[in-house]
Amino acid sequence: MLISKLKEALICFKNLRVTLPYPTQPANPAEGFRGRLEIDLNKCIGCGACANACPPRLIIVTNLDSRRTFDFILGKCTYCARCADVCPEHAITMSQEFELATADKSDLNISVELNMVKCQECGTAFTTKRIVDKLVAILPEKIEIEPTAIDWLTLCPDCRRIKEVHRLTEVEK
């Protein structure tokens, strides 16, 4: 019994205090830590891949008056970083920040608003301007297209379909 107590005391004296001096000194998480998510507004093209991948579905996409809004309701975020994984533009990154306690959950929310493009035919806003710009920038390098085909990018999927049907029926005539 006494020997046990002595051994226990020895372990305690050998290790003494091991707690870190946090918060008087900062505690930095390991590299690759998944902290509060950050969005580079200049990089986001508004494709919505993040909203599609988010397991708790907290990224809400709304299209209103030719503006596409992404609302990140981060009070429910589990910091799984799936959004960062799937973002094709690497606009989402996980920071090292973990001190996120707040009395108001909405403090954490992030909102991204992007301009949309209206369809040349029917006038519906169907995608973001940045996606169209991106497509215009990368298309000619990858595939050869006729100059008028660029106009197709300014058509909504429905009008593209209708126009293509018209074109094909004209060819048959």
Next chain:
Amino acid sequence: MPPRAKYIRTTLLELERIHSHLLWLGIAGHIIGFETVLMQAWRIREPVMWLCEQITGNRKTYGMNLIGGVRRDITTGQYPKIIEVVSKIEAQLKELINAIAGDTTLHMRLKNVGVLSPSAAKELCPVGPTVRGSGIAIDSRINHPYASYLETPPKLITKPDGDVWARTLVRLEETFESIRIVKLALEQMPSGEIMADVKEITPWQEGISYVEAPRGEAIHYVLTGPDNRPYRWRVRAPSYPNLQAVPTMLKGNFIADAPIIIGSIDPCFSCTERLEVVDTKTKKIRVYSQDELREMSRKR
């Protein structure tokens, strides 16, 4: 699933068991007022939390598994660090056990307390260290091997006595066994991909899986829905079957021993809360909606 992903899953499952059993040891010490055990067990445990943060990006909620594999690779550069951390835990835990094993205070509080006999255990079907402490040799890792457990089989640890001390010993020996498996998995880890090519998940398919969590067999049921998402997901956490054995364990014991007896199953009440509201007079069962429950919890 690529073999490397299976080994990574095994490594993480065992790292999780190491930290969970050490956490339990600390809490058990705290419950019986033996704070040295709490302080020292948690001191020994902390490096494994830091290690998991390095490997996965978080201390807990690793977020490593995806359908078809794992999201992050364990790089060969990380192997020495993992071996170093688990080896240190092994040495320090041995030292701690060597000190406390002969402590008669512990024996008086834990031996012949909360006994679950092997026959009662068979009847009540608890899982994990709770049932293995009653001499019943079941473990999902061995009975239905998943991840890489066929190639890295763990040794099944049982103790026949069925008291709190037996469950303690099972957990302690399992911690060493986990350390051995982590080392073995790293040694045998095949190279290659960590994710299978999974495109779309067929909706309206059912799946059931079992994992030997630190507390025992955890069962997850999933019904897939549209858009690559689960439609229904139900978990039977190991604390649920383990709790069924608690009344038998408590019978004939002192009230002062109730906390450590309940604690000896390593319960997670938040995982397993299932309750029914019955009006004792009319015997009517009432179902509360999510909104009602939220309202009640906020009013207090």
